Amino acid sequence: MKGLAPDYVYTPQGLIPDQVVSVSDEGVILAIANRDSGVAITEELPGMVLLPGFVNTHSHAFQRALRGHTQRRLSANDTFWTWRNAMYAEAQRLTPELIYEHSKQVYHEMLAAGYTSVGEFHYVHHQPGGRPYDNPNILAEAVVQAGRDAGIRVVLLLTAYAQGNFKQPPDAHQLRFCDRSLDAYLARAETLRTSGIPFGVAPHSVRAVPAKWLTAIADYSRQHQIPFHIHADEQRAEIEQCLAAEGCTPIELLQRCAALGPLTTVVHATHANAREIELLAQTGATICVCPTTEGDLGDGIAPYAELRQANIPLTIGSDSNTRLDPFEELRWAEYSARMRYQRRRVLVSDEMASPGPLLFAYGTRYGARALRLQSGQIAPGLAADFIAVDLNTPALTGWTPEDLLDVLCFGTAASQVIKQTWVQGQKVWSYI
Ligand SMILES: [Zn+2]
Incomplete structure (x- = not known):
């Protein structure tokens, strides 16, 4: 099992700080829980927001x-x-x-x-x-x-x-x-x-x-x-x-x-x-x-x-x-x-x-x-397909939780902000 701990995670309920996203060995999202809930953290993602791929x-x-x-x-x-x-x-x-x-x-x-x-x-x-x-x-x-x-x-x-x-x-x-x-x-x-x-x-x-x-x-x-x-x-x-x-x-x-x-x-x-x-x-x-x-x-x-x-x-x-x-x-x-x-x-x-x-x-x-896939959101039961976006890149300076998605869509290129890509619970790409 994995536990990913970014600064924020974008869920169907919106952007939430200080969560741990736990992922099964099969690459399925198990839960999104508070950092203090006792879920084991296997990867810290400081300064990052986790979004669906x-x-x-x-x-x-x-x-x-x-x-x-x-x-x-x-x-x-x-x-x-x-x-x-x-x-x-x-x-x-x-x-x-x-x-x-x-x-x-x-x-x-x-x-x-x-x-x-x-x-x-x-x-x-x-x-x-x-x-x-x-x-x-x-x-x-x-x-x-x-x-x-x-x-x-x-x-x-x-x-x-x-x-x-x-x-x-x-x-x-x-x-x-x-x-x-x-x-x-x-x-x-x-x-x-x-x-x-x-x-x-x-x-x-x-x-x-x-x-x-x-x-x-x-x-x-x-x-x-x-x-x-x-x-x-x-x-x-x-x-x-x-x-x-x-x-x-x-x-x-x-x-x-x-x-x-x-x-x-x-x-x-x-x-x-x-x-x-x-x-x-x-x-x-x-x-x-x-x-x-x-x-x-x-x-x-x-x-x-x-x-x-x-x-x-x-x-x-x-x-x-x-x-x-x-x-x-x-x-x-x-x-x-x-x-x-x-x-x-x-x-x-x-x-x-x-x-x-x-x-x-x-x-x-x-x-x-x-495509009839069980993915596309960060929610329990769906595939653990994520991107990790670096909130400290210059293109995102001035972002707020309310307008993060607008800043990303209108003010950035993927190559400026995406630092990791995860498919089915595996990190398959990361910025070097
Ligand atoms: Zn075509």
Whole structure:
């Protein structure tokens, strides 16, 4: 058993001084008790506050290899789609060894940034040309092993891909992503799910799989109560193509396929309209926003005020891993909303005066819920996933208990303040 003794701990009841957080040998939080309660202290954390670790709900680990290399001119008019060509070229180069190396490196970076869990939206499955490896899950297993070796909790979101666009065959670059049939995909999913790893299913998008795949995969997700994640409404072109092919918008198509519900996380929803927002709210779905990637790719700004009004839970994802800093993702969610609506304090909860607590919840417990994890808060029975923040760093000078989360979200970078990261009761990263 461990007993961690920071100056403060952030619990569902707020920021409390002089507590000991006791953790079982299995890495589960047992209790939060006063220092004088007699609980054995095994690690003093002087000058630090213990906060729940962040949950990165949406990552494509290998895209870390593109960081800084897609900013120059790729075509006469660079867009998401020309960036995608560069990404496809990178995906062609991957081997089991390379995907392991990219993943391990980016997972170390995530731990340093305070992410303790990651939903890995994994879609490169087969050999160049599309032929499965002898072990058809070898690339997925390489990603899982990289997470294990780095010390982060990976929830493998196995991506389904079948076509290049609505009712169009895949192009040469997409063959690596595609399974030959729904049954082949579900067989791979079943092997991974029953291996005991944290697992979910993820049709890539409404354009990348036929509608009947969406229905079947959503059924599978409900049957096993596992997460169902999907990209939707990131680009206006996808919405126009969906209207032309299916006569409805992407989120309406998900509803038609019975693929919206509490297990569903829609990634981006940047251009969701009022009807789609209503459907997401009615069905209890979550939205994962990825502000640094959405900015990098020129996607647009999510309709944050309408999402907040509809009380839709938001989570954050580092997506293309061009930047790893949960405070920056949360800050840019709120800042881009301010720019869109030309007012301040958009992402605030009804009972709280400032955005910090709600933003922090998006980054932690809402993310844990979207990945079906027992974590995201410091409370008994949940996984001991923590970050230790140094209250004496210059970026935090002047902090008060009332506004600590606002100071962190609006005034710091993760690399300035996070000194330790703990996953399942183990210290997996510390500042040297
Ligand atoms: Zn993505």
